Amino acid sequence: MPNMNFAQALNDAHKVEMERDANIYVAGEDVGVYGGIFGVTAGLLDQFGDKRVKDTPITESAIVGTAVGAATAGLRPVIELMFVDFIGVALDQLYNQAAKMKYMFGGKAKIPMVLRMTCGAGIGAAAQHSQCLEAMFMHLPGLKVVMPSTPNDAKGLLIEAIRDDNPVVFLEHKMLYALEGEVAEGDFTIPFGQADIKREGQDVTIVATANMVHTALSAAEKLAADGISAEVVDPRTLYPLDEEGIIQSVKKTHRLVIVHEEVKFAGSGAEIAAIVAEKAFDYLDAPILRVAAPFCPVPFSQPLEQAFIPSEEEIIDAVKKVME
Amino acid sequence: MSSVGIIANPASGTDIRRLVAYGSVFNNQEKVRIVRRILLGLEAAGVQQISYMPDYYGIVERALDALKTSMNILPLVFNAKADQRDSMRAAEILAQNGAGCIITLGGDGTNRVVAKGACNTPILPVSTGTNNVFPYMIEGTIAGLAAGLIAAGKVPQKEGTFTSTQLEVIVEQQLTDVAIVDAVVCDDIFIGSRAVWKMDKIKQVFLNRSSPASIGFSSIGGMLRSIAPHEPFSMVLELGQNGPTVTAPIAPGVVETVSVKNVRMMASGEEVALTHSPCVVALDGEREVEIKRGQQATIRLSTDGPLVVDVEQTMAYAMQKRIFASDVNIN
Amino acid sequence: MDLTNEQLLDMYVTMNKIRTFENRVAELFADGKIPGFVHLYVGEEAVATGVCASLTDQDYITSTHRGHGHLIAKGGDIKLMMAELFGKKTGYCKGKGGSMHIADLNLGIMGANGIVGGGPPLASGAALACQYLGNDGVAVCFFGDGASNQGTTHEAMNLATCWKLPVVFVNENNMYGISSCTLNSMCVPNIADRAAAYDMPGVVVDGNDVIAVCEAAAEGISRARQGKGPSLIECKTYRHRGHFEGDPCAYREDSELEEWKEKDPIPRLEQKLMEIELLTDAKINEIKSGLQKDMADAEQFAEESPFPDVSELTEDVYT
Ligand SMILES: Cc1ncc(C[n+]2csc(CCOP(=O)(O)OP(=O)(O)O)c2C)c(N)n1
Ligand SMILES: [Mg+2]
Numbered sequence: 001m002p003n004m005n006f007a008q009a010l011n012d013a014h015k016v017e018m019e020r021d022a023n024i025y026v027a028g029e030d031v032g033v034y035g036g037i038f039g040v041t042a043g044l045l046d047q048f049g050d051k052r053v054k055d056t057p058i059t060e061s062a063i064v065g066t067a068v069g070a071a072t073a074g075l076r077p078v079i080e081l082m083f084v085d086f087i088g089v090a091l092d093q094l095y096n097q098a099a100k101m102k103y104m105f106g107g108k109a110k111i112p113m114v115l116r117m118t119c120g121a122g123i124g125a126a127a128q129h130s131q132c133l134e135a136m137f138m139h140l141p142g143l144k145v146v147m148p149s150t151p152n153d154a155k156g157l158l159i160e161a162i163r164d165d166n167p168v169v170f171l172e173h174k175m176l177y178a179l180e181g182e183v184a185e186g187d188f189t190i191p192f193g194q195a196d197i198k199r200e201g202q203d204v205t206i207v208a209t210a211n212m213v214h215t216a217l218s219a220a221e222k223l224a225a226d227g228i229s230a231e232v233v234d235p236r237t238l239y240p241l242d243e244e245g246i247i248q249s250v251k252k253t254h255r256l257v258i259v260h261e262e263v264k265f266a267g268s269g270a271e272i273a274a275i276v277a278e279k280a281f282d283y284l285d286a287p288i289l290r291v292a293a294p295f296c297p298v299p300f301s302q303p304l305e306q307a308f309i310p311s312e313e314e315i316i317d318a319v320k321k322v323m324e
Numbered sequence: 325m326s327s328v329g330i331i332a333n334p335a336s337g338t339d340i341r342r343l344v345a346y347g348s349v350f351n352n353q354e355k356v357r358i359v360r361r362i363l364l365g366l367e368a369a370g371v372q373q374i375s376y377m378p379d380y381y382g383i384v385e386r387a388l389d390a391l392k393t394s395m396n397i398l399p400l401v402f403n404a405k406a407d408q409r410d411s412m413r414a415a416e417i418l419a420q421n422g423a424g425c426i427i428t429l430g431g432d433g434t435n436r437v438v439a440k441g442a443c444n445t446p447i448l449p450v451s452t453g454t455n456n457v458f459p460y461m462i463e464g465t466i467a468g469l470a471a472g473l474i475a476a477g478k479v480p481q482k483e484g485t486f487t488s489t490q491l492e493v494i495v496e497q498q499l500t501d502v503a504i505v506d507a508v509v510c511d512d513i514f515i516g517s518r519a520v521w522k523m524d525k526i527k528q529v530f531l532n533r534s535s536p537a538s539i540g541f542s543s544i545g546g547m548l549r550s551i552a553p554h555e556p557f558s559m560v561l562e563l564g565q566n567g568p569t570v571t572a573p574i575a576p577g578v579v580e581t582v583s584v585k586n587v588r589m590m591a592s593g594e595e596v597a598l599t600h601s602p603c604v605v606a607l608d609g610e611r612e613v614e615i616k617r618g619q620q621a622t623i624r625l626s627t628d629g630p631l632v633v634d635v636e637q638t639m640a641y642a643m644q645k646r647i648f649a650s651d652v653n654i655n
Numbered sequence: 656m657d658l659t660n661e662q663l664l665d666m667y668v669t670m671n672k673i674r675t676f677e678n679r680v681a682e683l684f685a686d687g688k689i690p691g692f693v694h695l696y697v698g699e700e701a702v703a704t705g706v707c708a709s710l711t712d713q714d715y716i717t718s719t720h721r722g723h724g725h726l727i728a729k730g731g732d733i734k735l736m737m738a739e740l741f742g743k744k745t746g747y748c749k750g751k752g753g754s755m756h757i758a759d760l761n762l763g764i765m766g767a768n769g770i771v772g773g774g775p776p777l778a779s780g781a782a783l784a785c786q787y788l789g790n791d792g793v794a795v796c797f798f799g800d801g802a803s804n805q806g807t808t809h810e811a812m813n814l815a816t817c818w819k820l821p822v823v824f825v826n827e828n829n830m831y832g833i834s835s836c837t838l839n840s841m842c843v844p845n846i847a848d849r850a851a852a853y854d855m856p857g858v859v860v861d862g863n864d865v866i867a868v869c870e871a872a873a874e875g876i877s878r879a880r881q882g883k884g885p886s887l888i889e890c891k892t893y894r895h896r897g898h899f900e901g902d903p904c905a906y907r908e909d910s911e912l913e914e915w916k917e918k919d920p921i922p923r924l925e926q927k928l929m930e931i932e933l934l935t936d937a938k939i940n941e942i943k944s945g946l947q948k949d950m951a952d953a954e955q956f957a958e959e960s961p962f963p964d965v966s967e968l969t970e971d972v973y974t
Pocket of ligand 1: 029058060082086089694719720721769770771772798799800801802803827829831832833898
């Protein structure tokens, strides 16, 4: 398997799918000539031309809205919003239009679109360019929410997302773009709703998403030195959520720590904790703990930003606590 | 082969006079529609070749989008700067290439620069600017027909055109610029936003044409006497305080009363010195020439201004010669 | 327009202050001293300077991601700005905001903005408050050519004329929104053309001529102050640097940049002021070395200031 970074893997997924299906178009700000601010759409304009790779004006509401309309009328848009924070400008088109249309129309509409957005802190981009908002999307019936953590997952999940007939929100953590890894060649998909065990363990389950998967893995490594065997589970898609996979792991380890970068209060971890509490309470030997950002916007100053992002130490502390 | 040039200024009709006065808003989509009608008029008059000034908006290209025509329509090739210089350069090239007529779309400002480059090529100015004395408020189709008749030689130049006078600004013995309607001396040191709207800044007004029914500074003289554009004299007004007054529409929607210290007529060839330095001279409504402290500057009337198509006369000649009619008797 | 010698010199100093600040920020960013995104205003100084010359501390501005120039022109303190860019506790926003969020509400600066098109509704809102409170204040909205395509901008303009709000929309048309050229992103040649749709005056001025900007803005602002409603002033200009520091600018020609550098607003004013003997070589040196010193002081202040304490992370979320 070739080695590529996360951004290249996403780029590859675009190419595989665009070659296969002529009805896929890509649109967004600076996706064409610039190749995407993070390089994900590099080379697509040259390969597929401006009918299929469209640089748009700065007009998020219309980028999303036209994708919804085009998808409903037979195309398969794959659109980019640069930063997830900008969804605020376009939210109506996503949640009142895309998410609800099929239901409101009694099941008649089909909206096969993918909305790609960059999320996450770590580069000093401050409060309007650094958020993680996955819980907000999870809360909207009708949307699927994908959040990969490795280059291979990114590619397989993006191809799956493009083939899905529902609107899919695809969240890419900006600290992952340069991450290298082996990526399967050509055409392959990873089904939604299948968590991936990134590290097997016996004593505690750590459910983590996106960049936090890697922080959790290094915490697990340190914990192993202390004799604690942690299992790191990456749900990969938050809707559909692999409840069964998470519960299976908890049934084995009897302890659960949930880690994510978005704020803890009403975050995605709250849902996961509630599901486990409802369905596997009897298997738990300790209260469920969450490691997540404090309830504040993402600060600019580097020491504050670093304090905002959940750390390896916080994960280790939480694990030790549930092990007591 | 009869050929016509088109110079449509995409920047006309956007200056500050929409803020400081009540200048009309003339958007470029409307210029596109006018050009379409001009082209159809030109074709009907038998013109085969059109050359146009390329502009960043693509006024003529957009006009062609919705037209079917057998005319050969090509952009002039030069390195466009997206400012005044383009119009002048385009006029020069059209004149060199022997265009039979140049149609302009713009205001007095646009026509001033075209006049500088057009040499003796007749200009048919269509108004799409702000203070419009020089260009005609005219339907594009008619402009196309008249320009076509002149360019194709169906109406001889001597029947359908006239030579306008112009005002020449001479700084330190050097011919520096020209005005085709008015030159206004302002007590100012900056060109800035170009328009002139504070009357207390104006010291002298030179007019080579005036009419009581026109807009802009020339209307100040126009309230005193008319001067046709080809008449070989001009008026010089010195403004000041406590003199007799004139009330005139100096800008769209702005009727002001000014105090006139002195008015005199100026013959062609005569030079009148500017009373102020430093100052800025506004030409046809826009501040253009900076006169530095101590510089000698004069204004002179020249009878050798632009050659202009007289649309009424051109069309009247066409009527007399039954250019657009076969043997029809009026009973 | 009657500008006093003092006003002319002030504008010259302000433009140079912005230029000096931005050039220093570019160096500090390259040295890794400033994290995040910085969008510099080099080449566009005449716009903020010419507009803010007619504003008082009681008036409001909304700014953009490219906000340093607006801040300086509206009277912002470069020490506090620099400290903010460094992420220091002593900065304008205690280090929480950074380049894209600097604000000084005491000076009516309603913040730089990370959201393109975020400012126009805020400006109309500030203008509503001025109108409502009857305090004679006006709001100026700086926004880019790119921002002019956002729905929020159009909604804000429409409401501004419907309610006759004392707001002036100042468009900084530098021909690009990141890589996207106005030739492809809009179908009218001038942003000012859009004003007609909202029944407000829309004018185009040379945004690299501080006097032209100043004259137009003075008219728009006094019109707003007199209760005659909003206007739109489009300033044609160009950014000399990339969209953000680190942008390779592959989407535009070097020759285009060179042409615009010839129209650099600072030498243009400098030459004129020398001509009328308001400036001499000695005076220019004095101004420039004074600015260099101020800049060095600001940098030292930023360097020496402490970072915020981690305990401050969750402060300031609510009152
Ligand atoms: C809502 C939103 N969309 C996109 C962006 C990303 N972005 C930041 S600046 C910019 C270009 C803005 O162009 P313009 O308004 O012309 O301002 P300029 O950068 O030229 O000063 C873009 C697309 C953003 N910050 N906010
Ligand atoms: Mg721009």
